[in-house]
Amino acid sequence: GENVEQHPSTLSVQEGDSAVIKCTYSDSASNYFPWYKQELGKRPQLIIDIRSNVGEKKDQRIAVTLNKTAKHFSLHITETQPEDSAVYFCAASKVQDMRFGAGTRLTVKP
Amino acid sequence: GAGVSQSPSNKVTEKGKDVELRCDPISGHTALYWYRQSLGQGLEFLIYFQGNSAPDKSGLPSDRFSAERTGGSVSTLTIQRTQQEDSAVYLCASSLNLGGETQYFGPGTRLLVL
Numbered sequence: 001g002e003n004v005e006q007h008p009s010t011l012s013v014q015e016g017d018s019a020v021i022k023c024t025y026s027d028s029a030s031n032y033f034p035w036y037k038q039e040l041g042k043r044p045q046l047i048i049d050i051r052s053n054v055g056e057k058k059d060q061r062i063a064v065t066l067n068k069t070a071k072h073f074s075l076h077i078t079e080t081q082p083e084d085s086a087v088y089f090c091a092a093s094k095v096q097d098m099r100f101g102a103g104t105r106l107t108v109k110p
Numbered sequence: 111g112a113g114v115s116q117s118p119s120n121k122v123t124e125k126g127k128d129v130e131l132r133c134d135p136i137s138g139h140t141a142l143y144w145y146r147q148s149l150g151q152g153l154e155f156l157i158y159f160q161g162n163s164a165p166d167k168s169g170l171p172s173d174r175f176s177a178e179r180t181g182g183s184v185s186t187l188t189i190q191r192t193q194q195e196d197s198a199v200y201l202c203a204s205s206l207n208l209g210g211e212t213q214y215f216g217p218g219t220r221l222l223v224l
Contacts, residue, residue: 034212043201043215044153089153095208097166098143100153 002027004092006101014109019080021104023090024072030092033066033073038087038103047088048075080108112136114216116202122222123192131187131219135204142185143213144177145201153201159185160208192223 003026013019025033031052036044050057050064050073057064061080066073077084085108090101115134123129135142144156156169159179170176174192179185189196199218205211 032211036215043217045215046212049212097155097158097169098213099155100145102152 002030002092002094002097002099004090004099004101006090006104008104009102010105010107012107012109013080015080015082017080019075019077019084019106019108021075021088021090021106022072023074023092023101024070025092025099026071027092027094028068028071029094032093032098033064034091034093034098035064035075036089036091036100038089040086044089077106080106082108082110084108114202114204114214116200116216116219118219119217120220120222122224124224125194126191128188128190129192129221131189131200131221133185133187133202133204133216135183135185135202136214137183139204139206139214140182141205141208141211142179143203143205144185144187145203146171146198147201147218148198156187158208189221192221194223197221197223 006023034049035047037047038044048062048064050066061078063076087103087105089103091098117132142159146154157177161182162179174190177187199220201218202216203213205213
């Protein structure tokens with residue numbers, strides 16, 4: 001089955017700096033790669049996603065890149081703000097299920 | 111519109127008792143998923159439904175866990191003879207169709223087994 005690895009497990013940055021979280025997946029049939037943000041005690045919320053026919057997608061301060069050949073994808077957050085502090089999960093999905101990475105706890109220091 | 115809802119929001123039970131967790135997906139969503147999240151951990155996939163059918167039950171942690179979905183809508187996750195290691199947040203999500211679709215999560219049920 002699909003195996004998704006996510007790095008780093010924790011990330012601390014200064015407000016205004018960029019943050020990058022990387023994920024790799026094992027199943028070349030996966031074709032949909034969402035990123036979820038989970039604040040403490042709340043449900044995961046989709047922040048951005050990318051499909052396998054696209055290499056990069058950007059939404060304001062957030063961007064995701066996908067390298068299908070290498071089977072890895074990354075989340076980039078620029079100009080980080082304290083409210084970006086949360087746990088971020090990547091996921092890889094094919095037809096029948098979605099597998100999540102273990103999560104990255106991002107802390108943005110003011 | 112209404113999002114995914116789950117009930118109860120919190121459940122405290124004694125070891126050995128059975129519990130039933132409920133998920134109401136977004137209306138019209140054909141796919142429904144159950145996940146488990148232990149404290150400070152990632153999301154563990156348990157089972158998915160396409161309509162009322164769950165083709166793959168291999169993600170369920172043990173035979174004490176079962177799930178069903180009726181009428182293509184509400185789903186229940188049942189844990190029999192609960193154990194302390196079952197303590198976790200159980201999250202339900204739904205998507206319009208199966209595969210390659212955004213999953214919308216419910217608020218979760220926080221289960222504590224004493």
